[in-house]
Amino acid sequence: xxxxxxxxxxxxxxxxxxxxxxxxxxxxxxxxxxxxxxxxxxxxxxxxxxxxxxxxxxxxxxxxxxxxxxxxxxxxxxxxxxxxxxxxxxxxxxxxxxxxxxxxxxxxxxxxxxxxxxxxxxxxxxxxxxxxxxxxxxxxxxxxxxxxxxxxxxxxxxxxxxxxxxxxxxxxxxxxxxxxxxxxxxxxxxxxxxxxxxxxxxxxxxxxxxxxxxxxxxxxxxxxxxxxxxxxxxxxxxxxxxxxxxxxxxxxxxxxxxxxxxxxxxxxxxxxxxxxxxxxxxxxxxxxxxxxxxxxxxxxxxxxxxxxxxxxxxxxxxxxxxxxxxxxxxxxxxxxxxxxxxxxxxxxxxxxxxxxxxxxxxxxxxxxxxxxxxxxxxxxxxxxxxxxxxxxxxxxxxxxxxxxxxxxxxxxxxxxxxxxxxxxxxxxxxxxxxxxxxxxxxxxxxxxxxxxxxxxxxxxxxxxxxxxxxxxxxxxxxxxxxxxxxxxxxxxxxxxxxxxxxxxxxxxxxxxxxxxxxxxxxxxxxxxxxxxxxxxxxxxxxxxxxxxxxxxxxxxxxxxxxxxxxxxxxxxxxxxxxxxxxxxxxxxxxxxxxxxxxxxxxxxxxxxxxxx
Amino acid sequence: xxxxxxxxxxxxxxxxxxxxxxxxxxxxxxxxxxxxxxxxxxxxxxxxxxxxxxxxxxxxxxxxxxxxxxxxxxxxxxxxxxxxxxxxxxxxxxxxxxxxxxxxxxxxxxxxxxxxxxxxxxxxxxxxxxxxxxxxxxxxxxxxxxxxxxxxxxxxxxxxxxxxxxxxxxxxxxxxxxxxxxxxxxxxxxxxxxxxxxxxxxxxxxxxxxxxxxxxxxxxxxxxxxxxxxxxxxxxxxxxxxxxxxxxxxxxxxxxxxxxxxxxxxxxxxxxxxxxxxxxxxxxxxxxxxxxxxxxxxxxxxxxxxxxxxxxxxxxxxxxxxxxxxxxxxxxxxxxxxxxxxxxxxxxxxxxxxxxxxx
Numbered sequence: 001x002x003x004x005x006x007x008x009x010x011x012x013x014x015x016x017x018x019x020x021x022x023x024x025x026x027x028x029x030x031x032x033x034x035x036x037x038x039x040x041x042x043x044x045x046x047x048x049x050x051x052x053x054x055x056x057x058x059x060x061x062x063x064x065x066x067x068x069x070x071x072x073x074x075x076x077x078x079x080x081x082x083x084x085x086x087x088x089x090x091x092x093x094x095x096x097x098x099x100x101x102x103x104x105x106x107x108x109x110x111x112x113x114x115x116x117x118x119x120x121x122x123x124x125x126x127x128x129x130x131x132x133x134x135x136x137x138x139x140x141x142x143x144x145x146x147x148x149x150x151x152x153x154x155x156x157x158x159x160x161x162x163x164x165x166x167x168x169x170x171x172x173x174x175x176x177x178x179x180x181x182x183x184x185x186x187x188x189x190x191x192x193x194x195x196x197x198x199x200x201x202x203x204x205x206x207x208x209x210x211x212x213x214x215x216x217x218x219x220x221x222x223x224x225x226x227x228x229x230x231x232x233x234x235x236x237x238x239x240x241x242x243x244x245x246x247x248x249x250x251x252x253x254x255x256x257x258x259x260x261x262x263x264x265x266x267x268x269x270x271x272x273x274x275x276x277x278x279x280x281x282x283x284x285x286x287x288x289x290x291x292x293x294x295x296x297x298x299x300x301x302x303x304x305x306x307x308x309x310x311x312x313x314x315x316x317x318x319x320x321x322x323x324x325x326x327x328x329x330x331x332x333x334x335x336x337x338x339x340x341x342x343x344x345x346x347x348x349x350x351x352x353x354x355x356x357x358x359x360x361x362x363x364x365x366x367x368x369x370x371x372x373x374x375x376x377x378x379x380x381x382x383x384x385x386x387x388x389x390x391x392x393x394x395x396x397x398x399x400x401x402x403x404x405x406x407x408x409x410x411x412x413x414x415x416x417x418x419x420x421x422x423x424x425x426x427x428x429x430x431x432x433x434x435x436x437x438x439x440x441x442x443x444x445x446x447x448x449x450x451x452x453x454x455x456x457x458x459x460x461x462x463x464x465x466x467x468x469x470x471x472x473x474x475x476x477x478x479x480x481x482x483x484x485x486x487x488x489x490x491x492x493x494x495x496x497x498x499x500x501x502x503x504x505x506x507x508x509x510x511x512x513x514x515x516x517x518x519x520x521x522x523x524x525x526x527x528x529x530x531x532x533x534x535x536x537x538x539x540x541x542x543x544x545x546x547x548x549x550x551x552x553x554x555x556x557x558x559x560x561x562x563x564x565x566x567x568x569x570x571x572x573x574x575x576x577x578x579x580x581x582x583x584x585x586x587x588x589x590x591x592x593x594x595x596x597x598x599x600x601x602x603x604x605x606x607x608x609x610x611x612x
Numbered sequence: 613x614x615x616x617x618x619x620x621x622x623x624x625x626x627x628x629x630x631x632x633x634x635x636x637x638x639x640x641x642x643x644x645x646x647x648x649x650x651x652x653x654x655x656x657x658x659x660x661x662x663x664x665x666x667x668x669x670x671x672x673x674x675x676x677x678x679x680x681x682x683x684x685x686x687x688x689x690x691x692x693x694x695x696x697x698x699x700x701x702x703x704x705x706x707x708x709x710x711x712x713x714x715x716x717x718x719x720x721x722x723x724x725x726x727x728x729x730x731x732x733x734x735x736x737x738x739x740x741x742x743x744x745x746x747x748x749x750x751x752x753x754x755x756x757x758x759x760x761x762x763x764x765x766x767x768x769x770x771x772x773x774x775x776x777x778x779x780x781x782x783x784x785x786x787x788x789x790x791x792x793x794x795x796x797x798x799x800x801x802x803x804x805x806x807x808x809x810x811x812x813x814x815x816x817x818x819x820x821x822x823x824x825x826x827x828x829x830x831x832x833x834x835x836x837x838x839x840x841x842x843x844x845x846x847x848x849x850x851x852x853x854x855x856x857x858x859x860x861x862x863x864x865x866x867x868x869x870x871x872x873x874x875x876x877x878x879x880x881x882x883x884x885x886x887x888x889x890x891x892x893x894x895x896x897x898x899x900x901x902x903x904x905x906x907x908x909x910x911x912x913x914x915x916x917x918x919x920x921x922x923x924x925x926x927x928x929x930x931x932x933x934x935x936x937x938x939x940x941x942x943x944x945x946x947x948x949x950x951x952x953x954x955x956x957x958x959x960x961x962x963x964x965x966x967x968x969x970x971x
Contacts, residue, residue, distance in 0.1 A: 169689070
């Protein structure tokens with residue numbers, strides 16, 4: 001059989017197999033992702049039957065839709081700006097010789113070559129230096145800077161094919177330079193401009209890194225939202241969102257293809273695209289102008305850590321509009337807050353971070369007299385060691401690391417961390433992929449604490465963990481539920497929130513507090529020193545301390561709150577579930593403190609453990 | 613009508629056009645001929661306005677237009693690769709100039725159709741350029757320029773991208789078209805056949821200067837410089853020295869051994885070193901001297917090159933120089949002439965043939 005383009009890659013079968021393997025490797029994850037979006041279970045890889053409930057969850061996720069909305073606004077505006085500027089840059093580079101042209105041409109490449117993280121950092125530094133508040137404008141600026149380069153390069157490539165004589169022909173026929181640009185150059189390079197614009201749009205839509213650095217209190221985009229969801233373990237909601245995104249993208253592609261097939265004029269397509277972008281830009285400006293700044297509250301928290309329904313009730317009750325943006329760990333919160341350009345009114349740091357922030361003078365004193373529900377708080381939590389005055393924080397929730405295990409696959413008693421060294425469970429033990437959890441556990445078994453910062457004990461702890469390593473199935477923090485549900489592993493140290501959620505849905509699981517004691521955390525409400533809506537923040541705190549609201553919070557999050565009135569209002573099953581947490585002996589718990597320089601030693605030991 | 617006075621164009625130290633002066637009359641078909649890099653296209657582009665002159669004057673209809681931008685000049689160009697707008701139909705391409713000048717729609721319609729009729733493209737209005745053959749594209753380019761009724765039409769190698777057959781056919785049409793519309797054509801080409809066939813006058817350019825300017829016959833028959841003699845057609849050059857000279861003719865001693873007579877008045881004096889130029893078709897081969905071909909020089913036949921209508925014979929003279937003779941095959945066959953390689957023959961020519969150029 002004759003083949004037109006045999007590149008010497010061999011014949012039929014082998015080539016076909018290699019091709020199909022590559023295709024499968026590239027695209028198989030997508031059907032898998034789509035299939036599991038219909039999973040009834042909250043586990044990502046454990047099939048429990050068909051259900052559309054994750055689509056319902058995704059559709060009801062207010063923060064998600066805010067993210068979609070923000071992403072679209074940012075993408076539309078930045079695409080418009082980047083396309084105009086990028087095309088202008090490309091025209092200048094290809095048509096004119098001017099002083100510094102070569103330099104300019106090379107500068108265009110920089111946002112493409114430079115690692116995005118450096119780019120994001122430098123933009124952030126610039127915005128802070130010029131005191132530009134982080135928000136829509138800063139994100140759009142960031143997106144324009146890098147997508148401009150892509151537009152310019154794509155248009156430049158098109159211009160390289162552009163026959164200069166077309167331009168001369170137009171001038172020759174009596175058109176001046178502007179008319180030539182309008183009637184000849186732009187129409188001929190229009191396909192380049194359109195693909196540049198589409199490229200800019202996609203780049204902006206899925207940009208994560210530079211958005212992370214430049215987003216402010218009200219400009220959380222879809223990728224930021226999705227990433228923050230991962231924090232709580234990957235749930236099928238993400239699959240549902242992704243499936244919807246794939247559908248939208250496919251629809252857009254098909255529409256584009258259809259428009260091309262039907263030879264709808266480029267002018268129409270350009271007009272439609274440009275018009276839409278312009279409309280969005282106008283809407284954005286109007287919405288910014290109309291937003292009443294006094295009635296807003298900028299919350300910076302983990303995603304979903306304030307239940308959506310409660311925030312909605314608060315907004316309805318007070319008329320205050322909440323902008324919710326996310327961080328993924330305390331360190332991110334600290335770095336953002338110390339930059340001081342973010343305009344946050346309420347943040348939720350953990351215990352040790354409160355101490356650091358007080359030391360760095362980042363927090364404001366909370367006006368406790370204004371909180372009518374302050375009296376509901378459990379007094380053991382109001383003046384904890386990280387802030388003995390209790391002036392800078394209000395406790396929100398607490399939790400601990402306990403032992404999650406499958407009753408049907410283990411033999412009682414499971415009440416000690418030592419069970420994780422039990423040969424009987426070889427290959428069935430799952431450990432958190434978290435150095436502080438692992439070493440904290442080993443230190444506790446050795447009778448010490450990580451916060452003692454004892455280097456000799458670190459060596460013993462490393463030896464202990466090394467001894468355990470052959471028994472360990474895997475180190476993983478993100479899919480603990482799925483691995484336990486699939487019965488690959490029988491037991492694992494796990495955080496109380498996730499552990500209790502699993503036991504709620506699957507009665508064969510049990511969440512135990514081992515007798516050696518467990519590490520504990522307390523998450524708190526804090527108000528940044530520069531907060532512009534301090535009263536609004538205090539109103540939300542007070543709202544969350546109301547017994548009925550606190551009970552709803554606890555039910556939704558399955559994290560206990562130190563509220564003396566709320567437990568009585570909990571439904572019976574939830575109360576039973578939370579009972580061990582509500583009756584915790586605080587003396588058995590230990591707040592995880594700061595490690596300072598010792599952190600590096602632990603890190604080294606952790607790397608050593610994981611690498612061998 | 614169009615006058616170039618001492619026009620010079622320099623690119624840094626490189627002189628592309630060196631102090632050129634020429635005049636083109638109204639309705640004339642004027643041709644700039646030369647090999648690539650001779651400056652002919654630069655002149656065209658300076659007239660069109662795409663290039664700035666370094667010095668000199670470019671006068672159209674009595675006004676120096678040297679500094680006008682291209683869109684203010686009453687000239688239109690047909691580009692080498694036609695430069696049709698790929699995003700427009702044939703109609704829109706041709707209408708472009710009129711649209712820019714804000715003609716009303718009805719007038720645009722009639723004039724575009726008229727122009728398309730002139731280039732025999734009626735019925736092609738809605739095609740796009742990429743749906744046309746090279747020849748058709750070329751005619752669209754022509755119509756697009758003609759429709760504006762410019763004072764001068766500039767044509768930059770318009771036939772060079774076409775097949776030989778189509779180029780020859782289009783050549784004929786182009787002359788007819790020019791006679792019909794009466795617009796002045798300035799035509800740039802490197803192809804001497806085209807230039808000789810088309811033009812009323814030809815300017816042969818070399819190294820940025822015009823070597824010779826005149827009607828095609830004069831250029832061919834009486835080249836004034838060695839470059840022109842060599843560039844137009846083929847030519848044998850023989851070195852010689854004038855021995856005697858009168859107002860009716862002169863005697864030359866060629867290669868310091870052969871004396872020949874020439875019946876042609878030339879501004880030479882005895883002792884001058886000259887080049888004697890003979891075209892291959894002016895020469896004959898023979899075993900014996902002939903009566904009406906007074907001059908003869910012996911040579912040995914070294915090669916024969918069959919060219920269809922004629923055969924080229926390459927003779928080596930006693931001084932080692934090769935001379936080319938062209939003989940019509942039809943006539944040669946009638947005479948049953950037969951020449952053998954490495955045989956000595958006489959090279960014959962008439963006293964009235966050949967040109968003398970000062971060395």
